[in-house]
Amino acid sequence: MLIDIITLFPEMFAGVFGESIIKRAVDNNILTLRFTQLRDFALDKHKHVDDSPFGGGAGMVLKPEPVYRAVRNVLAKSDDNLSRKVIIPDPGGAVFTQAKAKELAALDQIIFVCGHYEGFDARIYDLADDLISIGDYVLTGGELPTMVIVDAVARMLPNVLGSAESAQTDSFFDGMLGFPQYTRPRDFEGKLVPDVLLSGNHAEIKKWRTAQALTLTRNRRPDLIRN
Ligand code: ADE
Numbered sequence: 001m002l003i004d005i006i007t008l009f010p011e012m013f014a015g016v017f018g019e020s021i022i023k024r025a026v027d028n029n030i031l032t033l034r035f036t037q038l039r040d041f042a043l044d045k046h047k048h049v050d051d052s053p054f055g056g057g058a059g060m061v062l063k064p065e066p067v068y069r070a071v072r073n074v075l076a077k078s079d080d081n082l083s084r085k086v087i088i089p090d091p092g093g094a095v096f097t098q099a100k101a102k103e104l105a106a107l108d109q110i111i112f113v114c115g116h117y118e119g120f121d122a123r124i125y126d127l128a129d130d131l132i133s134i135g136d137y138v139l140t141g142g143e144l145p146t147m148v149i150v151d152a153v154a155r156m157l158p159n160v161l162g163s164a165e166s167a168q169t170d171s172f173f174d175g176m177l178g179f180p181q182y183t184r185p186r187d188f189e190g191k192l193v194p195d196v197l198l199s200g201n202h203a204e205i206k207k208w209r210t211a212q213a214l215t216l217t218r219n220r221r222p223d224l225i226r227n
Contacts, residue, residue, distance in 0.1 A: 001107065001157055002032045002082065005146055006070045007114040008049065010035040012143045022151060025160045033150075034074075038114075041069040050117050059118030067113060067124050074111055082108035085129040089114065089145035091138050093131030096149060098172035100132070104149070105156035112149070114142030175224060176217045179209035 005013065017023065017033060025031040039047045043065050050060040071086060078084070087110055094100070104110060113127065125131065134145040155161055171178040182193040196208045217224050 001030070001105070001154075002034065002078070002109040003150055004034045004036060004074045004078075004109065004111040005114065005150075006036045006038050006067070006074065006112065007143055007146075008038050008116055009114075009141070009143055010037060013147060016147045016151070021160060022154055025154050025157065028159070030157055030160055031154050036070050036074055038066055038070050041066040041073065043069075053118075062115050062117055062120045062124065064121045064123045067120070068127065071111060071113065071127050078109060084109035084111065086111045086113065086127050087130045087132055087149070088112075088120070088125065088128040089134065089142035089149065090120075090125075090131040091133050091136070093133040095136070096132050096134050096145075096152070098152070098170070101149070101152040102156050104153045110150075110153070112142065112146045114146055116141035116143075172224075175227070176213045177221060177224070178216075179213040180216070 007013075013033075013035070017026065022031070026033060039049055042049050042063075048063070049066045050062050053059070053061045084107055085104070087104075089112065113124070115124075132145070132149060134148050139145065156167060161167055167173060169178055169181075182197060186193045186198070194208070196204055199205070
């Protein structure tokens with residue numbers, strides 16, 4: 001999968017994408033990350049990408065020209081045959097879910113447009129196939145949401161997770177929270193590992209895990225059961 005990220009702050013991504021599973025996916029050529037510096041597409045010699053809002057008000061608004069030019073530049077260097085979406089992380093978008101991560105993982109290319117400052121000129125939204133929010137709170141820019149979405153999508157790509165990290169046991173894998181897991185020691189300060197997990201009876205273990213997942217989901221996230 002090819003992921004393009006249009007941003008004023010490409011350095012923000014180095015730590016998150018330079019470690020662990022995402023780094024391995026990049027090293028194994030399962031995932032290609034390309035960064036585009038939005039400021040390079042500013043029109044004026046001072047490289048302004050934002051301006052004050054028409055109608056007055058506080059803050060600055062991201063100008064349309066640099067964003068359109070940056071997206072068009074990315075499209076021009078992309079293969080026409082790729083299935084793709086342009087995504088703008090935005091608190092006004094649909095809230096991101098595991099189902100959406102799975103859907104996006106089936107694409108060949110995703111182009112993220114990260115805003116900063118107070119907001120986007122409204123005409124920029126015409127570029128987006130999807131607006132995605134990562135929750136009902138406002139962040140300073142689209143970079144952190146992009147990292148969150150890329151992380152969740154990348155781990156759904158074939159061969160990114162080893163069997164030890166399988167997505168099958170994830171919370172939300174089948175719309176429920178994951179079942180509780182235990183490892184050694186069997187007795188930690190008097191807190192014992194449930195006997196069934198030591199029984200070697202795989203049918204019983206499976207039944208117990210399903211029941212536990214249901215109970216946990218009902219207690220902690222009853223909204224998931226209703227859905
Ligand atoms: N940009 C600012 N806040 C955001 C949020 N909660 N989700 C996605 N993009 C955002």
